[in-house]
Amino acid sequence: MKNVLNVTTALTVLTALFASGCASTKLEQTWKAPTAPASPVKKVAVIGVDERGLMRIGFENRFVRDMKARGQTATATHELMTLPDIKADKEAAAVKLRAAGADAVLIVRLADSETFNRSVRAGSERYVGTTTGVGSYYGWYDYYTVAFTDMSTVWSSDKKTLYLDSSLYDLASEKRIWSALTETVIKDGTTDPLVEADRLTKMVVEAMAKDQLIR
Numbered sequence: 001m002k003n004v005l006n007v008t009t010a011l012t013v014l015t016a017l018f019a020s021g022c023a024s025t026k027l028e029q030t031w032k033a034p035t036a037p038a039s040p041v042k043k044v045a046v047i048g049v050d051e052r053g054l055m056r057i058g059f060e061n062r063f064v065r066d067m068k069a070r071g072q073t074a075t076a077t078h079e080l081m082t083l084p085d086i087k088a089d090k091e092a093a094a095v096k097l098r099a100a101g102a103d104a105v106l107i108v109r110l111a112d113s114e115t116f117n118r119s120v121r122a123g124s125e126r127y128v129g130t131t132t133g134v135g136s137y138y139g140w141y142d143y144y145t146v147a148f149t150d151m152s153t154v155w156s157s158d159k160k161t162l163y164l165d166s167s168l169y170d171l172a173s174e175k176r177i178w179s180a181l182t183e184t185v186i187k188d189g190t191t192d193p194l195v196e197a198d199r200l201t202k203m204v205v206e207a208m209a210k211d212q213l214i215r
Contacts, residue, residue, distance in 0.1 A: 025184040025200050028163070032211050036177040037170070040215045043073040044168070045102035049109040051083060059108060062201040070205065072214040075100050094171065103171050104213075108204075111165040111181070119156045157188040166204045168213055178213045180204050 044067060048059040060076035067074040077086075080100060086093040097105060161183060168178040182200060208214045 025182055025196065025203060027203055027207055028181040028183045030180045030207050030211060031178065032213070033175065033177045035175070036211075036213065038212075040072065040213060041104035041168075041170075043075065043101045044104045044106050044214065045075050045077050045080075045097045045100060045171075046106045046108065047077050047083075047086070049083065049107065053078065056083070058197065059201070062197060063106065063108065063205065066202050066205040067214060070209055070215050072209075073101070075102065097171060104177075105169045105171055106166060107169065108164065108166045110162060112163040114161040116159045117156060118159070119154050158186075159188075160186040162186065164200065164204075168208065178208060178211060180207050 044063075046060045046063045048056040048063075050056040050059070057076070057078050060078055064074045064076050077097070077100075080096050081093060162185075164182045164184065166180045166182070167176050169175065170177050182203060184196075184200065205214070
C-alpha cells in the first residue's frame with residue numbers, strides 16, 4: 001500500500017514511526033540548481049512542516065544545531081510564527097524571516113511512504129483445507145467449530161519506507177536552490193527515535209555542506 005501523506009502531518013508521522021521499530025536512513029538523491037549561489041548562504045531559517053508543535057520544534061532544533069556545529073548561522077522558525085500564519089500571509093512571513101536575518105529557507109517535510117505487512121501463523125495450519133472445503137450441507141456452527149479449532153496466534157511485522165524531502169530556497173528570489181531526498185526503512189523492533197532523528201538531520205546537513213550551500 002502506498003500513499004502520499006498530507007504535508008501538515010508529515011513530520012508527526014515520521015517521528016511516530018521512528019518510535020515503532022529499528023530504522024536505517026540513506027540519502028537517495030540531491031539536486032543543486034545551476035543558478036545556486038557560488039558561496040554559502042548567510043543564514044538559514046528552518047521550517048518543519050508539522051502541525052504538532054513539539055514535533056516541529058524537535059526537527060527544527062536538530063537542523064539548527066547541526067548547522068551551527070559546522071559554523072553555519074541558522075534559526076528555527078517555531079518561535080517566529082505558526083504554520084497557519086505562514087500559509088495565511090506570505091509577505092508577512094517573509095518580513096519576519098528577513099528580520100531574523102535569514103537569506104535562505106529550509107523546508108522539511110515527509111513526501112511519501114510505503115507500508116508492507118507480513119503475517120505468520122504461530123500454530124499449524126492443519127484445518128485450513130477443511131475450512132476451505134466446507135460444503136453447503138454444513139451449518140454455521142459446524143463451520144464455526146472448524147474455525148475455532150484452527151485459531152492460532154498470528155505474528156505480524158511491518159516494514160515502512162519513508163521519504164523525507166528537504167528543500168532549500170533563496171529568500172530573495174523565492175527559487176529552490178537545493179534539495180535532498182532521504183529514504184528511511186523501518187522494521188518492527190526496538191530503536192531510540194531521538195538517535196534516528198539525529199542521524200537523519202546530520203545526513204541532510206552534511207549533504208548541503210558538501211554541495212557548498214552552507215559552511
